[in-house]
Amino acid sequence: MAEMLTAEEVAARVRDLPALPTVVTEVLRVTRDPDSSVFDLTEVLARDQALTAKVLRLANSALFGFPRRIATLSDAVVLLGFHTIKSLAIAGSAFSVMDRAVEGYGLERGWMWQHGIAAGAAARFLAKKWRPALAEEAFIGGLLHDLGKIVLDSYVGEAFDEIIKKVRRENKPFASAERDILGFDHAAVGALVAEAWALPGDLVAAVRYHHSPSEATEDTALVGLAHLGNIVALSTGFGVGADGLAAPLDGDVLAQLGLGVGHVEEAIAQMPDALADSEQLLELER
Numbered sequence: 001m002a003e004m005l006t007a008e009e010v011a012a013r014v015r016d017l018p019a020l021p022t023v024v025t026e027v028l029r030v031t032r033d034p035d036s037s038v039f040d041l042t043e044v045l046a047r048d049q050a051l052t053a054k055v056l057r058l059a060n061s062a063l064f065g066f067p068r069r070i071a072t073l074s075d076a077v078v079l080l081g082f083h084t085i086k087s088l089a090i091a092g093s094a095f096s097v098m099d100r101a102v103e104g105y106g107l108e109r110g111w112m113w114q115h116g117i118a119a120g121a122a123a124r125f126l127a128k129k130w131r132p133a134l135a136e137e138a139f140i141g142g143l144l145h146d147l148g149k150i151v152l153d154s155y156v157g158e159a160f161d162e163i164i165k166k167v168r169r170e171n172k173p174f175a176s177a178e179r180d181i182l183g184f185d186h187a188a189v190g191a192l193v194a195e196a197w198a199l200p201g202d203l204v205a206a207v208r209y210h211h212s213p214s215e216a217t218e219d220t221a222l223v224g225l226a227h228l229g230n231i232v233a234l235s236t237g238f239g240v241g242a243d244g245l246a247a248p249l250d251g252d253v254l255a256q257l258g259l260g261v262g263h264v265e266e267a268i269a270q271m272p273d274a275l276a277d278s279e280q281l282l283e284l285e286r
């Protein structure tokens with residue numbers, strides 16, 4: 001029988017993950033402040049040259065693709081806007097945390113990133129059909145939703161046989177079998193990471209409830225989008241690990257978002273492009 005984890009053990013592991021650079025916290029602050037100007041955002045980003053270079057590379061990738069080349073930071077901020085720059089800054093700095101094998105979940109190096117990019121792209125696509133203003137936040141929620149897997153990696157690796165037995169015998173979602181065996185699931189742990197990174201409450205909620213959207217009571221706008229983003233990424237084979245497809249769709253989410261199965265099918269149909277993007281981005285970032 002696997003040992004149940006205590007909250008303290010989980011918190012200690014969360015603290016061991018690299019923090020988001022302070023420049024990202026500053027970017028979040030500036031993009032939230034209605035009084036900020038393009039100049040304020042450019043000034044914050046320009047303090048970190050490595051991140052600036054990444055933002056420009058991402059801005060010129062197909063995923064964020066702008067019809068003409070973006071050569072300078074101020075062009076990027078003006079042409080892509082505050083929200084997209086925020087996505088780029090978070091994606092650029094989360095990459096180093098996500099670009100690793102997560103063996104406990106059967107994820108080879110690159111798969112975590114690919115799954116996140118696919119879920120983010122799907123969540124953004126669906127947000128555009130529902131509340132376009134949320135599109136970039138939805139991307140970040142999708143990108144980061146499985147962060148907790150990195151923390152639980154070795155624990156799940158050790159308890160994997162027990163967890164998967166429970167999934168098969170009781171026909172349970174993988175996350176709920178994780179909770180039964182370990183005491184925590186990767187969604188709850190991922191939310192702790194997002195909190196430690198000082199991400200806004202709606203992003204923390206998206207991570208926390210991506211497998212249980214009906215349990216979310218506040219900050220719910222991004223939850224359903226992260227849930228659907230994950231389902232689309234899995235059903236198109238992006239970064240599917242050893243937990244496989246044991247992540248059922250909560251049909252109520254579609255009704256809440258006023259979306260239909262047709263929208264999900266559309267999101268699935270545009271996934272091959274997202275794969276090409278995620279591979280291109282891996283090349284760019286490494």
Ligand SMILES: [Fe+2]
Pocket residue numbers: 145146186187210211230
């Ligand atoms: Fe998950």
Ligand SMILES: [Fe+2]
Pocket residue numbers: 115119145146230
């Ligand atoms: Fe996932």
